[in-house]
Amino acid sequence: MVVAPAACTDTRTSSDFDLLRRTARRAMAELQAERPEAAAEVELLLQRAEEVTAVQMSLRAYRREPLRVEASWGRVLEVAADRVGELRRHRSELERRYRSVAVEVEQEVASAKERMRQPGMGRREAMAMNRAETELANARRLAVEGDFERAVRSAERARVFAATPEATYRDLMERFSDPRMLRQWRRWVDETLAQSRREGGAAIVVDKLGRRLILYRRGRVDTVFTAELGANGLRPKRHAGDRATPEGRYRVVVKKHGGATIYYKALLIDYPNPEDLKRYRAAREAGAVPRGAGVGSLIEIHGEGGEGRDWTDGCVALTNDDMDRLYPRVTVGTPVTIVGTF
Amino acid sequence: MRARSLVVRLLIVTLPLVLVAGCAKPPQVELDKAKAALNTAAEAEAATYAPEAWQAAQDAMNAVNAEMEVQANKFALFRSYKKTKELVVAAETASTEAEQAGRAGKERARQEAQAALDSVRTALTDAQNMLAELEKCRRKPKGFKQDLELLQGNLDGLNASLPEVESAMSGEEFLTAKSLAEQLQQRVDTFAADIAAAKTKINC
Numbered sequence: 001m002v003v004a005p006a007a008c009t010d011t012r013t014s015s016d017f018d019l020l021r022r023t024a025r026r027a028m029a030e031l032q033a034e035r036p037e038a039a040a041e042v043e044l045l046l047q048r049a050e051e052v053t054a055v056q057m058s059l060r061a062y063r064r065e066p067l068r069v070e071a072s073w074g075r076v077l078e079v080a081a082d083r084v085g086e087l088r089r090h091r092s093e094l095e096r097r098y099r100s101v102a103v104e105v106e107q108e109v110a111s112a113k114e115r116m117r118q119p120g121m122g123r124r125e126a127m128a129m130n131r132a133e134t135e136l137a138n139a140r141r142l143a144v145e146g147d148f149e150r151a152v153r154s155a156e157r158a159r160v161f162a163a164t165p166e167a168t169y170r171d172l173m174e175r176f177s178d179p180r181m182l183r184q185w186r187r188w189v190d191e192t193l194a195q196s197r198r199e200g201g202a203a204i205v206v207d208k209l210g211r212r213l214i215l216y217r218r219g220r221v222d223t224v225f226t227a228e229l230g231a232n233g234l235r236p237k238r239h240a241g242d243r244a245t246p247e248g249r250y251r252v253v254v255k256k257h258g259g260a261t262i263y264y265k266a267l268l269i270d271y272p273n274p275e276d277l278k279r280y281r282a283a284r285e286a287g288a289v290p291r292g293a294g295v296g297s298l299i300e301i302h303g304e305g306g307e308g309r310d311w312t313d314g315c316v317a318l319t320n321d322d323m324d325r326l327y328p329r330v331t332v333g334t335p336v337t338i339v340g341t342f
Numbered sequence: 343m344r345a346r347s348l349v350v351r352l353l354i355v356t357l358p359l360v361l362v363a364g365c366a367k368p369p370q371v372e373l374d375k376a377k378a379a380l381n382t383a384a385e386a387e388a389a390t391y392a393p394e395a396w397q398a399a400q401d402a403m404n405a406v407n408a409e410m411e412v413q414a415n416k417f418a419l420f421r422s423y424k425k426t427k428e429l430v431v432a433a434e435t436a437s438t439e440a441e442q443a444g445r446a447g448k449e450r451a452r453q454e455a456q457a458a459l460d461s462v463r464t465a466l467t468d469a470q471n472m473l474a475e476l477e478k479c480r481r482k483p484k485g486f487k488q489d490l491e492l493l494q495g496n497l498d499g500l501n502a503s504l505p506e507v508e509s510a511m512s513g514e515e516f517l518t519a520k521s522l523a524e525q526l527q528q529r530v531d532t533f534a535a536d537i538a539a540a541k542t543k544i545n546c
Contacts, residue, residue, distance in 0.1 A: 025397065032389065047404055054408035055415045116492075126495020127502065134503050137525060231488035243487070304484070311485030 017053060020073050021046070027080035031087060038083040045076045094148035098155065102139065105155045105162070109136050112162035115169040119310035120232050128164035135161060172234055176209050176341050185339035188249055192337040193219045202334050204252075204301070206316055208234055208245060209341035213301065213316060215326060222329075225322045228305045230314040234340075237271075237314060239280060239289045240296035245314050245338065246271050252334045255327070256300075263315075264303030265323045269336050271299040301326070301336070368410060368423055372430045376406065379437035388440040390517075391447030399440040402433035451516035458523035459507055465530040466501055472537045473497060479546035493537065500530055 024046045031039040049072040056064050109132050115121065116129050135158035142151035175181050189205055196203035197219030205214045206227060213227040230243040237246035254268035272280065272295045280295040296314065305317030316338070318326065380403055388396040406429045413421045477490055503526050510519035540546075 021401075029393075043400075047407055050404045050408040051411035054412045058412040058415070119488075121492070123491045123495035123498065126492040127498040130496045130499020131502060134499065134526075134529065137529075138522075141521070141525065231485060307484050309485060311488065313487075 017073075020049075020077065024076050024080055027084050030084055035083060035087055038087070042076065042080045042083065045072075045079055049073045049076050091146065091148060094152065095143075098139075098143055098148040098151045101152055101155045101159075102143070105136065105139070105159045108159055108166070109133065109162045112165040115165040118169060118172070118234075119229065120172045120234050121165060121168060122232075125165040125168050128161045132158045132161035175236075176234075181340055182342070185247070185342050188337050188339055189342045192216075192249065192335050195335055202330050204330065204334060204336045205342075206245075206301075206336070206338040207341055208247070208338065211310075213318060213326075215329060217329075223325065225318050225326065226305075228307060228312065228317040229310040230312050231310055233310040233312070233314070236279075236340075237276070237296060237299075238283050239293040241290070241293055241313075242296075243313050245312075245316060246276060246296075246299060247338050247340060248273050248275055250299075250336045250338070252330055252332055252336060255330075255332060257327070261300075261302060262304075263300070263317070264320045265327045266300040266302035267327070267330060267334075267336075268298065268300050271297065368413070369427045369430055372427060372434070373406065373410075376403065376430050376434040376437060379434045379441065383437045383441040383444060386441045386444035387448055388444030390444075391451060392440055392443030395436075395440040395443040399433070399436040402429070402436040405429050406433045448514075448516065451520070452514075455511055455516040455520040455523065458520045458527065459511060462507070462523050462527045462530060463504070465527060465534065466497075466504065469497060469500070469530055469534045469537065472534060472541075476537055476541055476546060479541070479544060481544045481546065483544055489540070493533075493540075496533060500526065500533060503529075 024042055028039045028042050028046075031042065049069075052072040053069050056066070056069050112129060112132060116125060135154045139151045139154035139158060142148070142154060192203050192205060193216060196216045200218050202222070203216040203219075205216065206212070207214065208229055211227050211229065213225040215222045215225070229245040230237075232243040233245040235242070235244040237244040248271070250269040250271055250273060252267045253270045254266075256266040256268065257264075260266075277295060280289070283289050299314055301316045301318065303318060303320040303323035305322070306319040307317075311317070380399055383396065383399055388399070406426065409426045409429050413423060413426060473490070473493055476493075503522075507519055507522045507526060510516075510522055
C-alpha cells in the first residue's frame with residue numbers, strides 16, 4: 001500500500017508566501033522604532049522561514065515536508081503577533097496614562113493663563129506661560145503621532161512651567177487672607193472712620209483687592225467708586241518704579257486740575273509716610289531694593305481711568321466722571337487710607 | 343593496453359564529475375561584498391530615510407540566503423551556484439541603491455531641517471526688532487510698560503524653545519528638528535502678528 005506523501009497535498013502558492021512575508025514586514029515596521037530587538041528577532045525568523053521554504057520547494061514533490069514550511073512560517077507569525085501585541089499593550093497603557101495626565105495639565109495651563117490676566121504678573125511669568133503652552137502643544141502633537149511616552153514627558157514639563165504663574169498668584173493673594181494683615185488694615189479703616197466722625201468731614205478709603213475707592217462723610221459711606229491700581233498694584237509698595245500701590249494712612253496734600261496734571265484731575269497724597277520710609281530702609285538694607293531706586297513719590301488719586309485693568313505706576317485711577325464727583329468733596333487734609341482689603 | 347583503456351574509461355567517467363564539483367563553490371567573495379553593501383546601507387540610515395529601498399535590499403538578501411540554503415541541502419555533486427551568483431549581484435545592487443537613497447534622503451532631510459531652523463531664527467530676530475520698535479513708540483497707552491514686559495516674557499519663552507531644535511539638528515534627528523522648527527515658526531508668526539496689531543492700534 002502506497003501512502004501518498006503529505007507533500008502531495010501542499011497547495012501554497014507564491015502569493016500566499018507574499019502575504020505571509022508582508023504580514024511579517026508590517027510587524028517589523030511597527031516594532032522597529034520602539035522595539036528594534038524584537039524587529040530583529042522577527043527578521044531572523046523570516047530569513048529562516050524563507051530558507052526552509054526555498055529548500056522544500058526545490059525538492060521533488062514526493063520528498064517535500066510541508067509541515068516544516070508551515071512550522072517555520074507559523075513561528076514567524078506567532079512571534080510577530082506576540083511582540084506586536086506586547087508593544088500595543090504597552091502603548092495602550094501609555095496612552096491611558098497620557099490621557100489622564102493631559103486632562104489635568106490642560107486644566108492647569110488654562111488656569112495659569114487665567115492668572116496671567118491678573119496684575120502682578122511680569123516677564124518671568126509670561127516666559128513660563130509661553131513655555132507651558134509650547135510644551136502642551138508638543139504633547140498634543142506627539143500624542144497624535146502615537147508617541148505617548150514622549151507626550152507624557154512634554155505634558156509633565158508643561159505642568160512645571162504652568163506652576164510659575166500659579167505660584168506668583170498664590171503668593172500675591174496669600175497676604176489678603178493673612179489674619180495679621182487683616183487686623184492691621186481693619187484697624188486703619190476704623191481709625192480713619194473714627195476721625196471722619198469726630199471731625200465731621202470726608203475721608204477716603206481705598207480697598208485694593210476690591211478695586212474700590214469709598215468716600216465717607218462723618219464716618220458713613222457716601223459714594224463708592226471703581227478704582228484702578230498700579231500695574232503691580234496688589235503688592236505692597238517697596239520702592240520707586242515697582243508700580244505697586246502703597247498701603248497706609250495718608251492725607252491729600254495738593255489738589256490739581258487743568259494744566260497742573262495730565263490726568264484730568266488729581267489729588268496728591270503724602271506718600272511716603274514715616275512707616276513707608278522705615279520699611280524702605282529695612283528693605284534696602286536687606287538688599288531687596290534695586291540699585292539707585294528711591295522710595296518713590298507722586299502717588300495720586302487721579303482721572304483718566306476706565307481701562308478695566310490696573311495700569312498706573314502706583315496711583316489710584318478713577319474715570320473722569322468719577323473724578324468730577326469726588327474732587328469737589330475733598331479738601332487738602334482729607335484722610336486717605338489705602339488697605340489691602342477689609 | 344587493457345590497463346590503459348581502463349584508466350581512460352575511468353578518466354572519462356570521473357573528469358566531468360571533478361569539473362562539476364569544482365564549479366560548485368558558493369560565491370563567498372561576492373556574498374561578503376553584498377553583506378558589506380547591506381551594512382553600509384544600514385549605516386546610511388536607509389531604514390529611516392529610504393524605507394522602500396531598504397526593504398527591497400533586505401528582501402534581495404533574503405532571497406540569496408534562501409537560495410544558498412537550497413544548494414546547501416543538495417548532494418555536493420549536484421549543487422550549482424549560478425542562480426545564487428545572479429541573486430548576490432542583484433542583492434548588492436539593491437543594497438547600493440538603498441545606501442544611495444538613504445544618503446540622498448538624509449541630505450534632503452538635513453537641508454529641509456536647516457532651512458526651517460534658519461527661517462525660525464530670522465523670525466525670532468525680526469520679532470525682537472519689532473518689539474524694540476514698539477518700545478520706542480511715542481504714543482504709550484495706559485499699561486504700556488506692563489504690556490511690553492509681558493510681550494518680552496513671551497519672546498523669552500519662544501527663544502528658550504530654540505535650543506531643543508538645535509539639539510535635534512546636532513543629533514542628526516533631522517525629521518524631528520524640522521517638525522519642531524515648523525511648530526516654533528507658527529508660534530513666532532502669531533507673536534509677530536500680535537505686535538504688528540499692537541503697533542497699528544496705537545498708531546506707532
